[in-house]
Structures are given as C-alpha cells and as structure tokens.
Amino acid sequence: MFSFSRAMKFCAACVTVLPLLLAASTPSHAQQGTVRLHIVKAGFIVGVGGGNGVLYYNGHRYRLSIGGIGVGSLGVAAVDLVGTASNLHNPLDIAGTYGGAGAGATIVGGAQVATLQNEKGVVLRVHGVQAGFQISLGLAGMTIALR
Numbered sequence: 001m002f003s004f005s006r007a008m009k010f011c012a013a014c015v016t017v018l019p020l021l022l023a024a025s026t027p028s029h030a031q032q033g034t035v036r037l038h039i040v041k042a043g044f045i046v047g048v049g050g051g052n053g054v055l056y057y058n059g060h061r062y063r064l065s066i067g068g069i070g071v072g073s074l075g076v077a078a079v080d081l082v083g084t085a086s087n088l089h090n091p092l093d094i095a096g097t098y099g100g101a102g103a104g105a106t107i108v109g110g111a112q113v114a115t116l117q118n119e120k121g122v123v124l125r126v127h128g129v130q131a132g133f134q135i136s137l138g139l140a141g142m143t144i145a146l147r
Contacts, residue, residue, distance in 0.1 A: 030087040033057035033094070035124060037081040039066055039142075049142070055085060055094050062091045068098075068142035079112055083126030091146065093120045098142045116142065 037053035053064040085094055096118030116124045 030089055031058070032084055032086045033088055033091075035064075035081075035083055035085050035094075035126065037064070037066060037126060037128075038078070039081065040076075040078045042076045052147075053144070055091060057085075057088060057091050057094075060091070062094075063147040064094070065145050065147050066142060067145075077130050079128050079130040081112065081114070081126035081128035083124060086123050086125070087121045093122050094118075095145050096120055096122070096143070098124060098144065118144075 034056040035053060036056075037051060039049055039051035041049035043049075049066070049068050051066040053066055055062040055064055088094065098116035098118045112130045113127045114124070116126075
C-alpha cells in the first residue's frame with residue numbers, strides 16, 4: 001500500500017509539472033510588422049535627424065518617434081520610408097538604436113534603401129524616395145521609441 005501511495009503522488013506531480021515544462025520549451029516565434037517612417041535630416045560634417053513613424057503589428061498601430069545622429073552628412077533632406085520590421089516578439093522590440101552600413105548620395109528625389117538592426121535583433125528593411133540634397137556616408141545611431 002505504501003508504494004502505491006508514493007506512485008500516485010509521483011504521477012500527480014508529473015501531471016502538474018509536465019505542462020509547465022512543455023510550455024517552457026515551446027519556442028517563441030518571431031513575427032513581422034510593417035513600418036512607415038518620415039525622417040528629416042540636416043547636417044554639415046555631423047548630421048542630425050528626427051522624425052516619426054508607425055508600426056503595424058498584429059492588427060494594431062503603434063506610433064513611433066525617431067531620432068539620431070549620423071557622421072559624414074552634408075545638406076538637408078526629408079525621406080518617407082516604408083518596409084518591414086522582422087524578428088519582433090512584441091511591439092516593444094522595435095524600440096532601440098539601429099545601425100547600418102552603406103554610402104549614398106541623393107540629389108532631389110533619389111531612391112533610398114536601408115537594412116538596419118537594433119540590439120534586440122529586430123531588422124528593419126526600408127525603402128523610399130528622398131527629396132532634397134544630402135550626401136551621407138552611413139546610417140548610424142538612429143533611435144526609435146514608442147510614443
């Protein structure tokens with residue numbers, strides 16, 4: 001009788017703990033959202049930029065604010081970018097500092113393409129048309145925050 005009681009307690013413990021272990025081992029799947037960004041940049045040697053945007057994620061709309069400083073800028077330009085934000089586990093993941101590499105020059109209405117990543121692994125792939133005059137040697141330090 002003693003061993004039957006111990007076996008029942010053991011089974012009860014397994015039934016209680018097993019669902020917790022299965023839930024903990026289930027991987028969290030990253031999802032993708034859509035972004036729209038409006039950025040204005042101005043600079044001579046050191047560029048300053050800022051703007052706003054929207055993240056569309058799981059049927060919801062999240063307002064964004066954008067700031068950042070880039071080295072190697074000359075001129076004034078505005079750009080409207082659209083694209084995707086991948087590797088999102090929740091909308092808060094989009095917040096952070098993004099870095100990317102690339103060089104480009106735009107004179108009134110040139111196309112811009114960028115791939116940027118933040119410290120949480122979120123990757124922004126954006127494209128758009130820039131208006132104005134700007135020579136930029138890189139995209140670095142763009143910061144996105146939820147408003």
